[in-house]
Amino acid sequence: MLLSHGKFFNHRENRTIDFPRYIFVEDGASSRFGEALGGFAGNIAVLTQKEVLEKFPVIFDLLKQSAESMVSYELSSVPVARRLMDLSLSVARQHPEVVIGIGGGSVLDSAKYVSYLLNLPLIAVPTLASNDGICSPVASLFLEESQRSSIRTKMPYAVLADTSIIIDSPPHFTMAGIGDIISKLSSLEDWKLSNEKTGEEIDYFAWTLSKTACQSVLHFRDPSLDNEEFIDTLLESLISSGIAIEYAGSSRPASGSEHLLSHAADRLLDYSGIHGIQTGFFTCVVLNAKGSRYYREVLEFLDNLGFFRSLPRQLFDCDLFERVVELAPGIRKRYTFLDIINADDLKTAFDATCSDIENLRLTRSTADQA
Ligand SMILES: [Zn+2]
Numbered sequence: 001m002l003l004s005h006g007k008f009f010n011h012r013e014n015r016t017i018d019f020p021r022y023i024f025v026e027d028g029a030s031s032r033f034g035e036a037l038g039g040f041a042g043n044i045a046v047l048t049q050k051e052v053l054e055k056f057p058v059i060f061d062l063l064k065q066s067a068e069s070m071v072s073y074e075l076s077s078v079p080v081a082r083r084l085m086d087l088s089l090s091v092a093r094q095h096p097e098v099v100i101g102i103g104g105g106s107v108l109d110s111a112k113y114v115s116y117l118l119n120l121p122l123i124a125v126p127t128l129a130s131n132d133g134i135c136s137p138v139a140s141l142f143l144e145e146s147q148r149s150s151i152r153t154k155m156p157y158a159v160l161a162d163t164s165i166i167i168d169s170p171p172h173f174t175m176a177g178i179g180d181i182i183s184k185l186s187s188l189e190d191w192k193l194s195n196e197k198t199g200e201e202i203d204y205f206a207w208t209l210s211k212t213a214c215q216s217v218l219h220f221r222d223p224s225l226d227n228e229e230f231i232d233t234l235l236e237s238l239i240s241s242g243i244a245i246e247y248a249g250s251s252r253p254a255s256g257s258e259h260l261l262s263h264a265a266d267r268l269l270d271y272s273g274i275h276g277i278q279t280g281f282f283t284c285v286v287l288n289a290k291g292s293r294y295y296r297e298v299l300e301f302l303d304n305l306g307f308f309r310s311l312p313r314q315l316f317d318c319d320l321f322e323r324v325v326e327l328a329p330g331i332r333k334r335y336t337f338l339d340i341i342n343a344d345d346l347k348t349a350f351d352a353t354c355s356d357i358e359n360l361r362l363t364r365s366t367a368d369q370a
Helices: 028-035 057-066 083-095 105-117 169-183 185-197 206-218 228-248 257-268 275-290 295-305 319-332 344-368
Strands: 008-012 017-018 022-026 043-046 071-074 098-103 122-126 140-143 147-152 158-162
Touching: 017 228, 022 028, 022 228, 028 057, 028 122, 028 158, 043 105, 057 098, 071 083, 083 105, 083 140, 098 105, 105 122, 105 140, 105 169, 147 257, 158 228, 169 206, 169 228, 169 275, 169 295, 185 206, 185 257, 185 275, 206 228, 206 295, 257 275, 257 319, 275 295, 275 344, 295 344, 319 344
Parallel strands: 022 158, 043 071, 043 098, 098 122, 122 158
Antiparallel strands: 008 017, 140 147
C-alpha cells in the first residue's frame, strides 16, 4: 500500500494535516528501504535496540552504502522524555538529515519524540504490530519514571512494516495490536455520545477511517496470527487508525473510556502492562456495560484468537477495578461513557465480563482435551 505524500491545510481548523510519503506494508517491505531513504544522502541517525538491526540486513547494508555518516544510538526499553531530550542533544551534534527508528512500540515512540524535537523526518520500521502508534502523531512517554503520558509529536515521513518479520514476533504483542484496534468500537461510540451530550463535533472522515480499520480486522474471514494476510490487514488498520488521529487533530477516533480505564490501570499496577492487551480487555467490559451489539461478537472473536490467554491475572481483580474506575475519568478531560454510567453498574458489567471470559476459557480447554 502506498500513499502519496501530502501536507494538507485545514482552513476551518487553521492547522496542517500531515500524511506520510511512503507506507509499505508487505512481505519484504524492508527491501524498499532505498525508496523511502530516497534523496537523503547526508548524515543519518539510527535509533534502535541491540540486535534489532541484524534482522534487517538489507536496511543495514543500504544505510552503510548511502549514508555519508550513520550513527546508531542504543535506546532503553523505557522511553523517558527527559532522557530523550538529552539524547536529542547528542543526535543534533551529528547534524543528521533524517532519523530512522527500528524496533517495537517504545523504540518508535522514542524515535518519534527525538525527530519531533529536532524537526527531522522520521522513517519508522516497526518490528511489532502492538498498537496504533506505528504511524501516528502521538508518542507514549514517561514524563516521570512511573507516569506514562501521550505527547503530541508529528507523523512519520515513511513507515516500512515487513510482515515477514512481524509475523515471527512474540504472539502477545500481535494480540495487543488486535486489542488496540478492536478498542475503536468503544472509542467511536464514546465520540458519538459526546456529540449528543456536549455538542462536541465529530470529524466524519476520521470516524469512518477508524471504523473501517476496526471492522477490517473484526470481520476478517480467517483470522490467525500465522496468516500473513491477516497480519497485513492488522498493520494497515493500525496505520489507518494513526492517520485518523492526525486527521481529527486529536486521539478522539482511537481512544475513549476503554483507554481511560487502561491508563488508570497503568498507574495502579505494579507491572508495566501491555497497552493493547489492557485496552482490548476494557473494551469488552465497556461494550458489555453499554449493552452493545458488538459485545458477544468481540468476545468470541478475541477468544478464537486466544487473546484472553495473554491477559494478566491482575486485571481480573475486583478491588483493582474499583480503584481503576475511580481514577479513570480524571486521567484526561474527555467526555466518555464513564460520565454517564454509575460505578456499581460498571462493576456489575466487569464481573459479568470476567465470568464470560472464564466460561469461554473453560469451554476451550475442555474442547482442547477432547
Ligand atoms: Zn491505543
